[in-house]
Amino acid sequence: MNPTPLYSYASDPAWADLLPLPQDDGQYPLAQIAYTEEYTEAMSYLRAIMAKNEHSPRVLQVTAHIIEMNPAHYTIWVYRAKTLFALSATGEVQLGRELEFLNDLALRHQKNYQIWNHRQTVVEAIAAAAAPAEQEQLVREEKEFMNRMFEQDGKNYHVWSYRQWLVRRFEAWDGELSFVSALLERDVRNNSAWNHRFFVVFGGGGMDARQQGEGEVVEEVVEREIAFIEDAVFIAPQNASAWNYLRGVLKKVHRPLSSVESMCLGYAPLDNPDKITSSHALDLLADIYAEKREEHGKAVKALELLAAKFDPIRANYWNYRVGLVKASV
């Protein structure tokens, strides 16, 4: 194994004016082993160019090369961004081209977050100089690209954070509900999508467009959400995300937990434990019954079933809850 680099800065006339600066590793000389050569050569040319504080098109070349090998190297990203904005100011570079570079990179480096950070600064800069129609186009394309990312990993935390930034930044709430519904249809267990749904439906700025004054949510929206949850739970009764979402909705709109008692009983008939299909329904029932003193017996029963049979790894937690119910008598 001796992969010779296809490209070498040393043999490219465009770089001949620079004296490469090797890493100063103190007392340890850098061992020159074949497969580290490509990386260390590129780095030493970048150091030379940074030492001159040069912001020229070839910075984009060498940073792209290093980023390809090591996309988490944050210092390189910062230098690339500075160069990009300097070149864009003089018209030497179109920022839109940077997004194409990032698309390709992001698809191949799913775990990297510097890419998204950088993308945010680039999009911000493009938007600052764009007419409203161009901004809309930009947002549309950003959403399309994210959809491609979500096809590979629907739970990518960096992409979701970026999406929420984009939606807020450009007031781009249109289409978010149908987008997230489609994702949940594909994978009803996608907690990230459930979280985004909460953000879209209840998240502050009147995004659902059907909220009344003082942030009060209209009845119709609540009914729609509960119906959506009922469908989701029907498909996957043991899906924590949907049940968590249900609790979130009820709390947000100040409805009592007891309003969903019959739904819970469908998945956790206390008098027929063999038919129980959801530990989360049991959990919710325990909370519902804990609220009424005369039903404390049922609450304890639900919790004991959880501790003994349906979620024994968390027995300590369920027993603690039993203690709370008994203490509240």
Added chain:
Amino acid sequence: MASTLLTSKHVAYIQSLDTKRDRLDYHLTSHLRLSGVYWGLTSLHLLNHPTALPRSETIDFVKSCYHPSSGGLGASPGHDPHLLYTLSGIQILATIDALDEIDGDKVVEYVSKLQNPDGSFSGDEWGEVDSRFVYCALSTLSLLGRLGDAPGVSAEGAVGFVLRCLNADGGFGMAPAAESHAGQIFTCVGALKIAGVFEKSLSEDQVNLLGDWLCERQLPNGGLNGRPEKLEDVCYSWWVLSSMAMIGKLQWIDREKLVEFILSCQDEENGGIADRKGDVADVFHTVFGVAGLSLLGYEGLKEVDPVYCMPKDVTDRIVWNHRKILTT
């Protein structure tokens, strides 16, 4: 499968990390080296081998990452300063009792410049915002003994931002409305603890809901995940457990099964701990595996501080004892 902690193997593994300079992955990890040193050093202290890394070389390396012009530290010499590595550098110096080796005023100045008007902190001058940077800022300041004495820093603003990251499911995300994530919960709860406002910020119901979310991370194989429907991973032994310890709910975890899970992720030949069984070990998962075991009371380990992820005797010496004197 190892049923005990292979302490001497892990010590040898950590000591070997700095000798692999001819390997590509050594170079490809230079952007997080200072944190790597902190992870290694903390592991060694918890494993009761505090002098296994040479003290003066460690100090020299930290200083070589310091930027005198800004007061921040980068991950390696020649790397830009960043809040993540500034914290790592301060944690290292605090652990080996060498904080006087660095200009604390200047570091405080660096940290204070990164706070935004909404109370959040950016990770560096480039502006990336994340609730974990609030933790980095407050932790750094408190280790320097400057939490209440940092010109330009609003601890109240920082706390306000963290509380806006609280979700309906009881957890915290990286920004307001972002999905709850165990790593972010550690940093948010930690920030509230360091600021001394956790107890008055969250109601008992909120704490129980958070504890419920956290203990739900334990999977039947004993390991913990970081979000619902994700795979178990040793590093969450730290993010989840430390959060549970901070809110006083550690007892809701099945300790035996988690210990067994962490031990099963050890590299029995070369030392180190991996994210899960059979994967390649790294120093990141090694420290969080060891620190998790320490929280679980595993025999022979030094006590870890769940707020700082540092040896408890160190944080007692420079933070907690000092606070006790202040408040009594």
